[in-house]
Amino acid sequence: MPAAALIRKFEQFDRISDRERQLLEEIIVRQRAVSRGEDMLREGDRPTESTVLITGFAVRYSLLRNGKRQITALHVPGDFVDLHSFLVKKMDHAVMAITPCTVGMVPHETLHGISESHPHLARLLAVNIAVDGAIHRQWIVAMGRRSALEHTAHLLCELFLRLQVVGLTEGYSFKLPLTQAELGDSLGLSTVHVNRVLQDLRKENLITWRGETVVITDWPRLQEVAEFDPTFLSLEVQPR
Amino acid sequence: MPAAALIRKFEQFDRISDRERQLLEEIIVRQRAVSRGEDMLREGDRPTESTVLITGFAVRYSLLRNGKRQITALHVPGDFVDLHSFLVKKMDHAVMAITPCTVGMVPHETLHGISESHPHLARLLAVNIAVDGAIHRQWIVAMGRRSALEHTAHLLCELFLRLQVVGLTEGYSFKLPLTQAELGDSLGLSTVHVNRVLQDLRKENLITWRGETVVITDWPRLQEVAEFDPTFLSLEVQPR
DNA sequence: CGGCCCCTTGAACTACATCAACGGGGGTGG
């Protein structure tokens, strides 16, 4: 069931018919493994297929000439990492596996076909793009106007909910195989500062983080600190 | 011709048929004036129409409890300020006119109809959403990993090209009715620092900015400073 | 004419970056 997580995510947006579920199960024509640290897409690529993450974690990122890296999105199973490449053709950023991943390939022709013949499903794909945009906006707000601590807390809240949707949490615990350097590149902070912020979050008894396992030990207060409002994830089943 | 700028923008993405042009001219069912400083949409709203900017400038923004504001998008004529509200229903941010604006209302039913019967046009609408996302990512990169000067230069490059598309530039000159406070809220900087950065850009003979008029006096070098690559705006006519 | 934006400048402060160094663990090659 390579499309299981994807389907689960779509079901958070709207009720989907059996026919649509079947279509989603069939869109992945091929799977492939990507090893940790490997780029599944590079800046400038013009893919003819979009990539769905089936297992593992991936990041979208840009590299600057001064050697700095900014991660612009974190992806978890069930995410399309480049659904937009169907529409805008040329990759303006790269995508890298930060754990070993299995990914599914969805031909752009298939997506084109869906947009021609299955408007409701096409809208759900567009919702996916729109929600990506909403997440981007939250990142902008956090980068521009939140402290490092609030920002970090906000990201953890976001990831917790997104992982919960695809069944990758157990209570308030989840696996988050992100190094502090990667976290820094996501938050726009230095590795050293990330380390100190995480210590503060622990000292405040908001989270624990040992190895790859994060536990949110005080979910209400973590949301409070982050000023987190889950609305933007559009996890509301409704006709679209 | 209320949809003129919108059509002009869509023509940058792909060739559009006469029928499609006609549809676009008809989607605006009603116009309304919004005065400077007025919210055209508020956080939490569930609009039943999407709003197209016909004349004037608008911003999407979020307010934090500490009173800080972060602008997440700047909108120029021809932009849909909330095309996504057709898909995600609930506004996760507000939209304010920063100059007197005239806006056009596009019923969600109309957009729904287009998605049912005019897949190519529907895809172009989705391109619009995807390009918004690409701009958001550029902002994230700039906020996270660029200096204030580079970031500001980057934003000016972006706005120059976007205004050029809709015919609102004259050579390297354009009207940009943004206060330094608004610019700061867009860049995630304080007003004071924006002022100093603009002085630096002027000292470097990259731009002039008097009143509402910006002139890019050294376009190649401004792009160079900003490390600006226009690719992300998808201004490439091609089948979609 | 008055008031309020908006831009500008100076001075002090601070959140975060940078530089440097160390220890532990896990994978790899000899």
Next chain:
DNA sequence: CCACCCCCGTTGATGTAGTTCAAGGGGCCG
């Protein structure tokens, strides 16, 4: 099987980009 090494987390010391606070001046609108 051991040794090495590199990655990753951690800590301390110092540096700095950008913030905050405060104040003044100019222009425009009511």
